[in-house]
Amino acid sequence: MLRYPGWLLGYLWWLLKGCYAVARVFLVDARVLLGVAVKIPTVSFSASEQNTTALKEFDQLLRRVFPKIFSSSLVQHEMVGNYSHLLTVPGSEPDLEPYMLLAHIDVVPADEADGWDAPPFSAQELNGFIYGRGTIDNKQSVMGILQALEYLLEQGYTPRRSFYIGLGHDEEISGPQGAVNIVKLLKSRGVKLLYVLDEGLTIMDGVVDGLIGPGALIGVSEKGQATVKLSVSTPPGHSSMPPRESSIGILASAVTRLEKNRMPNLFGHGPERATFEHLAHKFGWPYRMVMSNLWLFSSLVLEGQPDTNAFVRTTTAVTMFNSGVKINVMPAYAEAFVNFRIHSSQTLQEVLKLIKSTISDERVKVEFVSGFDPLPISSYDEDTFGYQIIKKTVHDIFPEVTVSPGICVGNTDSRHYTELSPDIYRFAPSWYKPGDSARFHGVNERISIQNYEEIVLFYFQLMQNSDIRNLPGPRT
Ligand SMILES: CCCCCCCC/C=C\CCCCCCCC(=O)N[C@@H](Cc1ccccc1)C(=O)O
Numbered sequence: 157m158l159r160y161p162g163w164l165l166g167y168l169w170w171l172l173k174g175c176y177a178v179a180r181v182f183l184v185d186a187r188v189l190l191g192v193a194v195k196i197p198t199v200s201f202s203a204s205e206q207n208t209t210a211l212k213e214f215d216q217l218l219r220r221v222f223p224k225i226f227s228s229s230l231v232q233h234e235m236v237g238n239y240s241h242l243l244t245v246p247g248s249e250p251d252l253e254p255y256m257l258l259a260h261i262d263v264v265p266a267d268e269a270d271g272w273d274a275p276p277f278s279a280q281e282l283n284g285f286i287y288g289r290g291t292i293d294n295k296q297s298v299m300g301i302l303q304a305l306e307y308l309l310e311q312g313y314t315p316r317r318s319f320y321i322g323l324g325h326d327e328e329i330s331g332p333q334g335a336v337n338i339v340k341l342l343k344s345r346g347v348k349l350l351y352v353l354d355e356g357l358t359i360m361d362g363v364v365d366g367l368i369g370p371g372a373l374i375g376v377s378e379k380g381q382a383t384v385k386l387s388v389s390t391p392p393g394h395s396s397m398p399p400r401e402s403s404i405g406i407l408a409s410a411v412t413r414l415e416k417n418r419m420p421n422l423f424g425h426g427p428e429r430a431t432f433e434h435l436a437h438k439f440g441w442p443y444r445m446v447m448s449n450l451w452l453f454s455s456l457v458l459e460g461q462p463d464t465n466a467f468v469r470t471t472t473a474v475t476m477f478n479s480g481v482k483i484n485v486m487p488a489y490a491e492a493f494v495n496f497r498i499h500s501s502q503t504l505q506e507v508l509k510l511i512k513s514t515i516s517d518e519r520v521k522v523e524f525v526s527g528f529d530p531l532p533i534s535s536y537d538e539d540t541f542g543y544q545i546i547k548k549t550v551h552d553i554f555p556e557v558t559v560s561p562g563i564c565v566g567n568t569d570s571r572h573y574t575e576l577s578p579d580i581y582r583f584a585p586s587w588y589k590p591g592d593s594a595r596f597h598g599v600n601e602r603i604s605i606q607n608y609e610e611i612v613l614f615y616f617q618l619m620q621n622s623d624i625r626n627l628p629g630p631r632t
């Protein structure tokens with residue numbers, strides 16, 4: 157029998173393990189990783205109802221598929237608020253101000269019966285797309301960021317600039333345990349961040365009439381919110397002798413007034429003006445003429461579609477309506493909840509005042525439920541490190557894309573980070589094409605396999621691009 161010296165066997169074993177690790181990271185199909193993440197139903201139903209079993213399973217998954225990250229002596233890993241993750245990657249040049257990448261693990265509920273082409277937690281592949289809840293909101297970023305870091309660690313990379321990765325577990329219920337506690341922890345350590353990048357806007361392709369070619373919108377702010385409860389109380393009674401107006405009818409008229417009298421079109425008063433100034437040269441005739449007079453034509457071009465309309469005004473969404481107990485009993489009580497997303501140029505107080513004056517019916521009780529002002533506008537000029545590095549990275553990976561600032565129409569965990577950094581951006585390089593607006597929190601949420609690979613590359617490049625000390629100076 158052949159006998160090999162122990163050291164040779166040891167060496168061969170070490171080599172085999174090394175090759176396996178490299179192959180596992182570099183050759184493993186990126187889509188498999190996203191797929192396994194999507195299959196875990198990390199659903200946030202409400203503040204009191206989260207799928208904690210799935211959140212624990214997700215934690216185990218991350219440790220299993222990213223062994224370099226979780227075994228590295230460089231990377232510090234902490235669980236925050238039980239299920240959120242904070243990773244600290246110290247740079248070799250501690251005088252460089254750190255940056256932070258954010259994403260979230262939780263997803264909104266999904267029901268196959270609503271009309272999905274594939275079960276929402278199956279990660280089934282159809283025509284080059286992975287279908288499933290979380291594929292664009294926001295497991296593509298969770299897995300993309302970690303896969304990029306795993307690649308870099310595999311290559312023996314040590315960043316020059318320190319960075320943090322925050323993965324929230326309750327963003328879909330506004331981040332009370334995850335983002336809020338990560339921020340508290342970082343504040344207690346005296347951390348200040350050069351920039352923060354979270355989910356948000358995307359690469360728009362074909363969604364704005366007349367815009368030639370794709371445009372990456374980097375969210376430099378996000379809208380505020382106001383949720384109000386409207387209620388009407390009337391005496392109950394027999395439905396055979398009804399009063400002229402029921403509580404339901406009075407309430408229905410009030411919500412109809414809110415829907416019919418939309419909040420004003422404020423195009424030009426917020427950062428959406430800069431969006432179109434940056435994109436103006438990409439509009440073809442006759443839109444170019446329209447673009448140069450956008451203040452006049454914004455209603456024509458932008459108000460027609462729900463996604464572009466959300467850019468120009470405070471939006472009004474009646475989201476809940478409850479009343480009635482029996483078909484022959486006049487309802488004593490009716491209530492509705494209305495959710496407003498506040499345009500950058502308005503305040504919460506102004507919107508609350510407008511709501512009351514629009515309803516203008518003393519029988520309708522208007523109660524403030526929750527809300528906050530629009531977020532501050534982060535800088536997007538030539539000297540702003542974060543914005544310019546994100547922009548450069550978009551160009552590195554997507555050379556054909558025009559980059560412009562935008563307003564994020566939804567809210568993100570990053571809104572809790574304002575005390576840590578003035579420069580907060582909301583962007584993930586997912587492609588957003590006609591029809592895709594209905595996939596966010598809707599049916600048939602999906603991502604193309606190619607896009608997921610682009611996302612991994614984007615974060616891989618961003619981590620390296622962020623390592624420069626200063627932006628290159630102006631050309632002379
Ligand atoms: C040229 C104009 C084009 C405009 C296009 C607009 C395109 C929109 C593209 C992407 C959609 C953005 C989604 C942003 C992420 C939103 C994440 C989210 O859903 N957050 C929740 C958070 C929340 C807040 C408060 C209570 C509960 C949850 C949300 O906003 O509802």
Ligand SMILES: [Zn+2]
Pocket residue numbers: 260293294327355
């Ligand atoms: Zn999200």
Ligand SMILES: [Zn+2]
Pocket residue numbers: 264293328597
């Ligand atoms: Zn969401």
